[in-house]
Amino acid sequence: MKRLTKLSVVGLLFGASAISAPVAKANAPTDAVMSIASVRPVALAGGFVEVNVFVTKATGVRVYELYLNVAGGDSGTLELDSISVDSKKKNFLFSGDAILPAIDKKGKRVAVVNQNDGRDIAAGSQAYLATFKYKVSPDASGKFQVSINTQKSYMSDSNVQNIAYSAPATTEITVRSSDIDRANTKKRSSGR
Numbered sequence: 001m002k003r004l005t006k007l008s009v010v011g012l013l014f015g016a017s018a019i020s021a022p023v024a025k026a027n028a029p030t031d032a033v034m035s036i037a038s039v040r041p042v043a044l045a046g047g048f049v050e051v052n053v054f055v056t057k058a059t060g061v062r063v064y065e066l067y068l069n070v071a072g073g074d075s076g077t078l079e080l081d082s083i084s085v086d087s088k089k090k091n092f093l094f095s096g097d098a099i100l101p102a103i104d105k106k107g108k109r110v111a112v113v114n115q116n117d118g119r120d121i122a123a124g125s126q127a128y129l130a131t132f133k134y135k136v137s138p139d140a141s142g143k144f145q146v147s148i149n150t151q152k153s154y155m156s157d158s159n160v161q162n163i164a165y166s167a168p169a170t171t172e173i174t175v176r177s178s179d180i181d182r183a184n185t186k187k188r189s190s191g192r
Contacts, residue, residue, distance in 0.1 A: 031123070032058035032155065032165035034148050036068070041171075044178045046138040048081060051146050051171060053129040054091075058165065060118035060157035061093060065111035067149040068132050073175065076140025082133045083110045093119055093127035109152070118158045140175045147171075 035054045043049035053066055070078045085101045086092065098115040110130045121127045132146075148167035155163040 032056070032061075032121075032163055034129075034153065034155075034165050034167040035126070035169050036146060036148055036167075036171045038146070038171040038173050042174050042176060043136045043140075045076065045136055045140045045175055046178050047136050049078065049134050049136060049173050051132045051134070051173075053132070053148065054126045055093065055129055055155070055165070056121055056126050057123045058121045058127075058155060058163055060120065061114075061155050061163060062118040062158045063111065063113045063160075064093075064129060064155045065109060065153060066130055066132075067109045067152040069147045069149045070134070071145050071147075072142065073140060073144045074142030076137035076175070078134040078136055078140065078144050078146070078173070078175075080105065080108050080132065081135040083108075084131045084133070085110060085112055086128070086131060089128045091126060091128045093121065093129055136175055138178075141177065142175060144173045144175060145170045146173060 033056050035056070037052050037054070039050040039052065051068065053068070055061065055064075083103045083105060085099075085103075087094070087099060087101075089095070094112065094114045094116075097119075100113040100115060102111045104110070110132075112129070119127075134146075147170040150165075150167050153167070155165060157163055
């Protein structure tokens with residue numbers, strides 16, 4: 001196992017060219033799959049919505065960095081409010097290990113380094129990686145798709161070799177107007 005220094009961790013987390021290489025340059029192909037799921041598939045305009053990221057069927061994961069894309073909607077936006085890594089979740093990838101998380105809200109990314117060795121995730125098991133929380137703009141409506149940016153997200157092992165993965169799924173979030181807006185619209189239409 002390689003010993004990580006503070007400088008190497010910073011490099012691993014944000015900006016080491018050896019780590020940031022596209023996943024196509026991974027050491028060996030794997031069946032690893034990153035997936036994404038909305039905590040609730042429906043959000044209210046002006047409210048918040050959370051999206052969790054998971055991985056399955058990966059071998060030797062020691063470092064990961066995640067970026068998400070948001071597209072769609074008829075109007076408005078989903079703006080990143082916060083990113084968190086809940087290391088107390090029972091299914092957290094590095095559960096019980098010492099970790100170094102780095103959250104870059106401005107860059108809309110999160111990276112986590114396991115200070116111990118890499119972890120394996122078996123087929124049929126799903127390991128939690130992070131939660132992205134979005135503020136739904138007051139004028140938002142329609143269906144938004146949130147997906148993993150496969151050009152910027154990566155996983156690597158203890159030998160600093162990228163782990164190939166696929167991220168085929170998106171999660172869809174339907175934004176509806178708030179209850180207050182609906183009540184006001186009903187009042188206006190009934191003449192009150």
